[in-house]
Amino acid sequence: MEIPTPLMAISDPLFDRYRVKVWVKRDDLNHPHIQGNKWHKLKFNLDAAKLQRKTTLITFGGAYSNHIAATAYAAKEAGLKSIGLIRGEELAASPHTWSHTLKQAVDNGMALEFLTRQVYRLRDDPDFLLDLQQRYPDAYLLPEGGSNELAIQGFESLMTEIEQQCPQWDTLFTPVGTGATFAGLVRYALARANRKINGVAVLKQADYLLPSIRKWVGIPPAVAWQMLTDYHAGGYGKITPELQQLKQRFEAQFSIPLDPVYSIKMVAAFYDQLQRGEIPPHSKVILLHTGGLQGNALQQGTDSTTL
Numbered sequence: 148m149e150i151p152t153p154l155m156a157i158s159d160p161l162f163d164r165y166r167v168k169v170w171v172k173r174d175d176l177n178h179p180h181i182q183g184n185k186w187h188k189l190k191f192n193l194d195a196a197k198l199q200r201k202t203t204l205i206t207f208g209g210a211y212s213n214h215i216a217a218t219a220y221a222a223k224e225a226g227l228k229s230i231g232l233i234r235g236e237e238l239a240a241s242p243h244t245w246s247h248t249l250k251q252a253v254d255n256g257m258a259l260e261f262l263t264r265q266v267y268r269l270r271d272d273p274d275f276l277l278d279l280q281q282r283y284p285d286a287y288l289l290p291e292g293g294s295n296e297l298a299i300q301g302f303e304s305l306m307t308e309i310e311q312q313c314p315q316w317d318t319l320f321t322p323v324g325t326g327a328t329f330a331g332l333v334r335y336a337l338a339r340a341n342r343k344i345n346g347v348a349v350l351k352q353a354d355y356l357l358p359s360i361r362k363w364v365g366i367p368p369a370v371a372w373q374m375l376t377d378y379h380a381g382g383y384g385k386i387t388p389e390l391q392q393l394k395q396r397f398e399a400q401f402s403i404p405l406d407p408v409y410s411i412k413m414v415a416a417f418y419d420q421l422q423r424g425e426i427p428p429h430s431k432v433i434l435l436h437t438g439g440l441q442g443n444a445l446q447q448g449t450d451s452t453t454l
């Protein structure tokens with residue numbers, strides 16, 4: 148049973164000036180360790196792994212991947228072993244340089260294997276995956292970011308919850324990494340006039356994600372959607388002084404913690420779109436907080452170019 152997370156109304160004279168109402172969907176509060184979108188993505192995959200009597204979860208990620216941390220914890224909780232295939236073979240020899248995320252994953256029982264960037268690029272290659280499956284026949288393979296069809300289906304309950312808490316919403320903002328979360332929300336949103344879901348890409352040149360997002364959305368959705376690609380602030384894991392300031396101001400004003408990789412860029416996109424007049428007056432806007440708060444332990448200035 149999933150307990151609904153709060154939908155928090157936030158107010159600011161700026162929102163009044165543009166005559167919009169704004170809520171933050173606090174999905175960061177849905178689970179202490181498998182936070183936000185990670186829980187939705189993993190829940191049906193865990194069921195499938197158990198149904199197929201698999202004993203191990205294997206997945207892919209970078210050194211700062213929230214998905215790696217979440218998978219390690221979820222596997223432990225489900226009584227499964229876990230293996231993380233991590234981008235960057237140089238990390239194998241220097242455990243003292245491991246990110247908080249990797250250390251946390253190991254503490255939760257995940258075994259790590261480090262791949263060269265060349266091998267890591269094969270993470271979706273059918274032959275590579277077949278070989279991996281043959282090497283680990285008892286393993287359930289999860290793609291990078293946990294983004295697959297079962298992950299998308301995991302967002303139906305979240306969308307239903309949002310519809311129940313705020314049936315009159317018409318604009319929704321969500322961060323985009325692989326695009327699976329965004330696609331899941333688009334797939335399950337109900338038809339209403341003038342509804343739009345905005346996915347905010349947190350990585351550079353994210354247009355390459357569009358074909359997989361379209362595939363995941365499936366049949367033409369009932370709502371309009373667009374991916375905003377100008378709010379990456381220089382790339383994945385990059386944050387500018389302006390974003391840092393906005394993060395601090397937002398956190399102090401609304402007592403809502405943001406993560407430095409995903410939710411801050413989503414919030415920045417909302418403010419910019421509002422001030423550009425892209426959000427019509429009387430709109431009812433939902434900002435989806437997808438969690439990732441463990442990313443606040445992220446060291447600045449380090450290589451974090453993989454989800």
Ligand SMILES: Cc1ncc(COP(=O)(O)O)c(C=O)c1O
Nearest residue numbers: 213324325326327328437438439
């Ligand atoms: C906290 C957080 N929010 C949003 C996303 C983006 O999700 P997706 O990869 O489904 O686009 C991720 C992971 O990628 C994440 O860790």
